[in-house]
Amino acid sequence: xxxxxxxxxxxxxxxxxxxxSIFVFVVLRVLPGDPLRAIIGDEIxxxxxxxxxxxxxxxxxxxxxxxxYVDWAGNLLTGDxxxxxxxxxxxxxxxxxxVPVTLxxxxxxxxxxxxxxxxxxxxxxxxxxxxxxxxVNVFALMGVATPNFLFGMLLILVFAVSLGILPTNGFVSFAxxxxxxxxxxxxxxxxxxxxxxxxxxxxxxxxxxxxxxEDYIRTAHSKGxxxxxxxxxxxxxxxxxxxxxxxxxxxxNLLSGTVIIETMFSxxxxxxxxxxAIYGQDYALVQILVLILAVxxxxxxxAADVLYVRLDPRIHY
Amino acid sequence: MADNDTNRGWxxxxxxxxxxxxxxxxxxxxxxxxxxxxxxxxxxxxAGNRAAVTGATPSGVDPALGAAAGxxxxxxxxxxxxxxxxxxxxDDVAAMSHMANGGAVTPQSHVSAHSDSVVYxxxxxxxxxxxxxxxxxxxxxxxxxxxxxxxxxxxxxxSPLDAAAVKWSxxxxxxxxxxxxxxxxxxxxxSMFAPGGVEVVDPLTMKINLRQVDAGFxxxxxxxxxxxxxxxxxxxxxxxxxxxxxxxxxxxYTVENAKPAxxxxxxxxAGYWGGNEGYxxxxxxxxWKIIIQSETRAAALRAKELDAAFWREADSVVGDTMKExxxxxxxxxxxxxxxxxxxxxxxxxxxxxxxxxxxxxxxAKVREVAYGGFGxxxxxxxxxxxxxxxxxxxxxxxxAEAKKLLAxxxxxxxxxxxxxxxxxPALANKWAALYGEMMxxxxxxxxxxxxxxxxDLPRETPWVxxxxxxxxxxxxxxxxxxxxxxxxxxxxxxxNQPGDPPELRKIQDDIDALVRKGRGTLDxxxxxxxxxxxxDMYHKNVMGNIPVTRTRGTLMARENVGxxxxxxxxxxxxxxxxxxLWMKA
Numbered sequence: 001x002x003x004x005x006x007x008x009x010x011x012x013x014x015x016x017x018x019x020x021s022i023f024v025f026v027v028l029r030v031l032p033g034d035p036l037r038a039i040i041g042d043e044i045x046x047x048x049x050x051x052x053x054x055x056x057x058x059x060x061x062x063x064x065x066x067x068x069y070v071d072w073a074g075n076l077l078t079g080d081x082x083x084x085x086x087x088x089x090x091x092x093x094x095x096x097x098x099v100p101v102t103l104x105x106x107x108x109x110x111x112x113x114x115x116x117x118x119x120x121x122x123x124x125x126x127x128x129x130x131x132x133x134x135x136v137n138v139f140a141l142m143g144v145a146t147p148n149f150l151f152g153m154l155l156i157l158v159f160a161v162s163l164g165i166l167p168t169n170g171f172v173s174f175a176x177x178x179x180x181x182x183x184x185x186x187x188x189x190x191x192x193x194x195x196x197x198x199x200x201x202x203x204x205x206x207x208x209x210x211x212x213x214e215d216y217i218r219t220a221h222s223k224g225x226x227x228x229x230x231x232x233x234x235x236x237x238x239x240x241x242x243x244x245x246x247x248x249x250x251x252x253n254l255l256s257g258t259v260i261i262e263t264m265f266s267x268x269x270x271x272x273x274x275x276x277a278i279y280g281q282d283y284a285l286v287q288i289l290v291l292i293l294a295v296x297x298x299x300x301x302x303a304a305d306v307l308y309v310r311l312d313p314r315i316h317y
Numbered sequence: 318m319a320d321n322d323t324n325r326g327w328x329x330x331x332x333x334x335x336x337x338x339x340x341x342x343x344x345x346x347x348x349x350x351x352x353x354x355x356x357x358x359x360x361x362x363x364a365g366n367r368a369a370v371t372g373a374t375p376s377g378v379d380p381a382l383g384a385a386a387g388x389x390x391x392x393x394x395x396x397x398x399x400x401x402x403x404x405x406x407x408d409d410v411a412a413m414s415h416m417a418n419g420g421a422v423t424p425q426s427h428v429s430a431h432s433d434s435v436v437y438x439x440x441x442x443x444x445x446x447x448x449x450x451x452x453x454x455x456x457x458x459x460x461x462x463x464x465x466x467x468x469x470x471x472x473x474x475x476s477p478l479d480a481a482a483v484k485w486s487x488x489x490x491x492x493x494x495x496x497x498x499x500x501x502x503x504x505x506x507x508s509m510f511a512p513g514g515v516e517v518v519d520p521l522t523m524k525i526n527l528r529q530v531d532a533g534f535x536x537x538x539x540x541x542x543x544x545x546x547x548x549x550x551x552x553x554x555x556x557x558x559x560x561x562x563x564x565x566x567x568x569x570y571t572v573e574n575a576k577p578a579x580x581x582x583x584x585x586x587a588g589y590w591g592g593n594e595g596y597x598x599x600x601x602x603x604x605w606k607i608i609i610q611s612e613t614r615a616a617a618l619r620a621k622e623l624d625a626a627f628w629r630e631a632d633s634v635v636g637d638t639m640k641e642x643x644x645x646x647x648x649x650x651x652x653x654x655x656x657x658x659x660x661x662x663x664x665x666x667x668x669x670x671x672x673x674x675x676x677x678x679x680x681a682k683v684r685e686v687a688y689g690g691f692g693x694x695x696x697x698x699x700x701x702x703x704x705x706x707x708x709x710x711x712x713x714x715x716x717a718e719a720k721k722l723l724a725x726x727x728x729x730x731x732x733x734x735x736x737x738x739x740x741x742p743a744l745a746n747k748w749a750a751l752y753g754e755m756m757x758x759x760x761x762x763x764x765x766x767x768x769x770x771x772x773d774l775p776r777e778t779p780w781v782x783x784x785x786x787x788x789x790x791x792x793x794x795x796x797x798x799x800x801x802x803x804x805x806x807x808x809x810x811x812x813n814q815p816g817d818p819p820e821l822r823k824i825q826d827d828i829d830a831l832v833r834k835g836r837g838t839l840d841x842x843x844x845x846x847x848x849x850x851x852x853d854m855y856h857k858n859v860m861g862n863i864p865v866t867r868t869r870g871t872l873m874a875r876e877n878v879g880x881x882x883x884x885x886x887x888x889x890x891x892x893x894x895x896x897x898l899w900m901k902a
Binding site: 034087096097098153154159160161168169170171263264265266268276280 | 408577607608678
């Protein structure tokens with residue numbers, strides 16, 4: 001397993017990040033717009049040429065694209081992520097204060113969606129064509145079809161405005177105050193998790209239905225095994241393979257979803273930082289943020305691959 | 318913001334600065350007079366929070382705390398103490414007054430809580446003393462100004478805010494390496510100072526030497542120049558990079574606990590104006606909470622998590638929320654909204670096409686559809702309270718006339734509607750749909766295109782773009798900002814480049830000549846008539862913009878907030894000034 005992980009990281013991930021970094025670096029600079037305008041605003045047009053040169057030099061923008069990349073990549077490898085063009089803050093600091101926030105939000109949403117979706121999907125499959133199955137299907141369809149911002153707004157109106165039991169917005173870290181953290185994160189996590197949960201419910205249900213029709217399940221039943229044993233040990237374990245794949249891919253969706261949820265619930269996470277950095281043409285920040293998101297995707301998929309081995313002994317890497 | 322305020326029509330900062338300069342412009346009418354003779358004069362006497370005459374202004378006629386009392390308006394008496402929880406709408410560095418770049422400080426409300434202007438501009442357009450108690454100039458180029466005594470910075474040494482500090486701030490902070498914070502000095506106002514332009518006469522007196530006679534200079538100091546930018550040299554040099562996140566200004570409140578994307582707290586500064594009783598604001602603290610989603614901000618207000626909240630532009634959420642029982646609302650003039658056009662690109666080089674476009678615009682519809690009925694229709698590019706205001710736009714909605722003009726010109730104009738900004742302003746898509754529909758109805762062929770900045774489009778593109786503006790109303794009103802106006806929107810549109818139609822160059826040259834004349838004219842009446850003349854030339858010739866509406870910024874507060882009736886809470890373009898607010902219980 002270790003060689004597989006190392007191979008994935010070295011042979012696939014490193015080149016991927018390398019090419020991605022070049023791609024993002026070039027695209028940001030090729031796109032229309034002037035980072036100095038982002039820094040200075042429209043005063044840029046009245047900025048004396050000499051001052052402009054000073055600023056360009058200060059930001060390293062007076063060098064060729066190649067040299068700019070070499071400088072940036074070199075600094076990145078030595079741990080210097082540069083400074084935000086717009087706020088002048090070190091990029092590591094700007095991102096560092098946002099990462100834990102988004103991690104808490106997205107990981108809780110992921111855990112919630114997976115931990116609820118699988119039992120609900122199994123339940124629904126086992127009660128196929130009953131009213132319970134129909135209810136689950138309706139819920140799942142609604143969950144998939146409802147945009148998370150709409151669901152979030154409904155939650156705010158019900159639980160914060162009407163019932164007054166949860167805060168409308170804001171963030172408290174678990175390290176700071178676990179009870180308040182739960183109160184503040186309850187609605188955003190639910191809003192973020194619902195879509196993912198709904199997809200996973202549907203995936204789990206269909207995978208379970210397929211597996212439950214397999215010969216080995218009939219065999220297990222005919223051997224007189226307890227139904228619970230058959231479902232958990234024989235059916236679910238096999239049905240989980242496609243579910244794990246989807247759950248791994250959903251990490252990316254959750255991270256994307258944080259942009260909207262963080263905006264709606266005023267959560268100071270990476271999603272909002274990314275949007276502001278892109279709009280502000282803050283090259284230094286965007287480059288690192290994209291790489292971090294890419295690493296998150298890669299790691300999530302790697303984790304899914306590793307989990308395959310645990311779930312299916314036939315799989316070897 | 319952003320934010321409904323993420324207004325990057327010309328990009329977000331444009332709009333913010335627009336507001337800022339608008340605030341300066343609001344009082345431009347008195348600038349000439351102030352410069353000619355002597356502004357300020359008698360320093361205000363502290364009247365204390367008990368001053369019955371002043372109501373919400375703790376210091377009587379103290380202009381630092383509002384001109385309402387001077388106007389004789391009876392307003393409710395305030396009550397000291399308490400914390401106000403305020404919702405705010407921008408989510409970038411400009412949301413933090415200590416991080417906002419010099420020109421991008423839309424949020425006059427929180428900037429004015431932390432630092433003072435050298436002069437104050439009130440809602441009635443009067444300029445009053447603030448940090449400067451008096452100023453005089455015999456020639457409009459050299460100004461001698463006197464600072465209020467005992468001014469202190471909020472730094473740990475309580476450094477004096479004296480003439481030397483002002484000089485250091487004005488001159489040192491022009492260093493481009495200090496971007497993004499102090500760009501205003503370099504770009505706009507920086508150009509007004511000659512090197513060594515500020516002389517220290519004595520600890521309280523300074524002499525400012527402008528590059529040229531500038532009749533509107535004082536008006537531009539109302540809000541544009543000094544906010545957040547007169548800093549303690551000792552603090553800046555001691556904290557270096559850290560100063561940026563640990564700012565110390567000199568206003569009635571100190572910035573505490575600033576967290577990007579979350580907010581900050583404004584805590585009362587005991588040493589404000591030397592700690593003299595009566596100058597301080599009522600509130601002990603203001604907690605600023607950044608909630609960029611309009612619906613969430615309204616929900617927080619309704620759920621009593623906030624006491625008050627700002628909106629950059631009134632929208633349907635405002636419309637719904639203001640109907641809530643006990644909700645108090647101040648709708649204040651925000652920025653003018655205009656339809657810009659690249660008048661130097663064919664077919665707009667033909668005056669008839671430009672006029673046809675002007676006749677195609679149904680302002681009432683824009684007001685209703687884009688602004689939910691909250692905006693006001695505009696016939697000028699400056700707000701009605703502003704210096705040089707005149708309903709001089711001769712084009713009222715008249716599609717038949719538009720068609721006639723196009724037929725006479727024998728042109729079926731193909732134009733590009735540009736959605737400008739990254740991100741585009743909140744209402745950009747609505748504007749695009751509306752204007753597109755109106756233009757098509759009179760015979761224009763319209764292609765919609767998105768662009769981060771208007772300058773990114775080729776100069777020959779016949780673009781049209783709806784945007785909330787600022788600089789444009791400075792164009793014929795505020796002489797000192799004229800250069801910036803030309804600099805900013807002139808890149809692609811100004812008719813002074815080779816190949817431009819000579820008739821457009823002539824008009825533009827004539828306008829330029831009038832601007833120069835106006836800037837050097839210290840007589841207010843004469844300046845006003847020049848402003849009218851310029852306005853007429855702009856509008857008759859449709860020189861780059863068509864006024865459409867003015868938007869309405871909004872402050873809403875629950876019933877536990879007092880001071881909402883203070884006239885300066887609805888200060889035009891200034892987003893209100895929370896120092897006038899107080900808690901009822």
